[in-house]
Amino acid sequence: MDFETLKQVIVDTLSCDEDKVTMEASLAEDLGADSLDAVELNMAIEESCGVAIPDEELGNMKTVGDIFNYLQAHAE
Amino acid sequence: MIGIGRALPGRCVTNDDLSKIVDTNDAWISERTGIRRRYYCAEGESANSLIIAAAREAIGNAHIQPEKIDCVIVATVSGDYVTPSVACLLQAALGIRENIPVMDINAACAGFLYGTAAASGMLQVCGGRYALVVGGEQLSRLMDMTDRSTCVLFGDGAGAAVYERDDTTNLCVDLGSRGGLDIQIQGAGSPEPSVIQMNGNAVFRFAVGVIPSSLNAVLEKANLTMEDIDWVVCHQANARIIDHCAKKMGAPEKFYKNIDRYGNTSAASIPLALYDMYREGLLKDGQKVLAVGFGGGLTWAGALLNIHLGVTE
Numbered sequence: 001m002d003f004e005t006l007k008q009v010i011v012d013t014l015s016c017d018e019d020k021v022t023m024e025a026s027l028a029e030d031l032g033a034d035s036l037d038a039v040e041l042n043m044a045i046e047e048s049c050g051v052a053i054p055d056e057e058l059g060n061m062k063t064v065g066d067i068f069n070y071l072q073a074h075a076e
Numbered sequence: 077m078i079g080i081g082r083a084l085p086g087r088c089v090t091n092d093d094l095s096k097i098v099d100t101n102d103a104w105i106s107e108r109t110g111i112r113r114r115y116y117c118a119e120g121e122s123a124n125s126l127i128i129a130a131a132r133e134a135i136g137n138a139h140i141q142p143e144k145i146d147c148v149i150v151a152t153v154s155g156d157y158v159t160p161s162v163a164c165l166l167q168a169a170l171g172i173r174e175n176i177p178v179m180d181i182n183a184a185c186a187g188f189l190y191g192t193a194a195a196s197g198m199l200q201v202c203g204g205r206y207a208l209v210v211g212g213e214q215l216s217r218l219m220d221m222t223d224r225s226t227c228v229l230f231g232d233g234a235g236a237a238v239y240e241r242d243d244t245t246n247l248c249v250d251l252g253s254r255g256g257l258d259i260q261i262q263g264a265g266s267p268e269p270s271v272i273q274m275n276g277n278a279v280f281r282f283a284v285g286v287i288p289s290s291l292n293a294v295l296e297k298a299n300l301t302m303e304d305i306d307w308v309v310c311h312q313a314n315a316r317i318i319d320h321c322a323k324k325m326g327a328p329e330k331f332y333k334n335i336d337r338y339g340n341t342s343a344a345s346i347p348l349a350l351y352d353m354y355r356e357g358l359l360k361d362g363q364k365v366l367a368v369g370f371g372g373g374l375t376w377a378g379a380l381l382n383i384h385l386g387v388t389e
Contacts, residue, residue, distance in 0.1 A: 034108060035276065035277055036108070036276070036277070036280050036314075036316055038277075039277050039280050039281055040280075040284075040320060043281070043284070055277050055278075055281075
């Protein structure tokens with residue numbers, strides 16, 4: 001999944017400002033995502049690119065970059 | 077469905093009230109759950125008293141006498157006694173006759189629709205025309221008031237329906253279970269206290285997966301599409317679960333929500349929603365409602381309800 005696609009998934013799921021979605025953006029503080037938002041985002045990512053992030057792994061991810069790097073490392 | 081009733085206990089608890097007991101606040105609760113207030117039983121009230129009051133109203137609303145009832149099913153996880161069932165005491169309280177099936181069902185938040193399906197089967201097997209199905213809870217006595225992730229969510233209440241058998245069509249349902257402990261209340265006498273414990277993320281995943289699939293399964297069995305449906309009533313567990321599913325199913329305007337008023341009342345939430353819709357003039361004679369419950373078990377139940385309620389008095 002390229003960054004633009006991930007960005008679009010994040011904007012659609014969290015209904016946040018596109019400009020705010022940067023690699024460094026914090027999911028909780030900058031994008032206002034709580035734990036249920038994270039689960040929704042996770043499901044949307046899985047639907048979009050087929051990679052399922054375990055919920056406990058996602059719990060450790062703080063930024064958009066963390067997710068992007070995980071998806072890069074686990075891409076088929 | 078030819079009659080509907082409900083009962084709410086006397087003590088209204090707002091988010092601000094809860095913020096005095098646990099570390100939470102109105103904004104946090106309402107943004108994350110959609111809940112603004114809920115009701116707890118006051119002195120002299122209990123699951124049984126709410127369930128009996130709701131049933132009495134539903135029978136009156138159906139314009140039939142209690143002795144006409146041919147089956148009584150109560151869905152609850154919080155009845156006053158483990159035995160006798162709430163249904164048996166309801167039967168005695170309302171003077172419903174003896175030689176009919178009378179029992180409680182434990183299917184948690186899917187209980188009202190499990191009960192509806194069971195009642196339909198009972199009427200077929202045992203004979204009879206009218207079934208009384210009630211969902212009611214007193215969850216306030218099963219809550220850990222130090223756990224801010226769960227105690228803000230739940231409330232007490234009861235909702236009841238009278239169904240008349242329809243000889244022309246079968247009830248369309250989709251029932252299921254995925255056994256596990258993601259929502260649990262340990263039994264009386266357990267080493268741990270008997271309070272609601274929940275893995276919120278796992279339940280959210282379960283719910284948003286199972287709601288659309290169950291709704292679609294019922295539509296398929298009924299040979300209908302979303303266009304034929306007037307309202308969709310989901311168990312009111314969390315506004316965000318409903319919003320997520322409404323978006324996924326399309327037609328979000330058909331998804332009714334009243335969780336802001338009562339919180340999650342488990343088996344009571346679907347009849348409480350139907351009751352409010354009826355009183356608000358939204359639910360009209362001849363309408364079709366697609367309902368779905370999901371929760372502890374983990375159980376789920378979808379059903380198509382045909383509404384034949386009289387004009388609101």
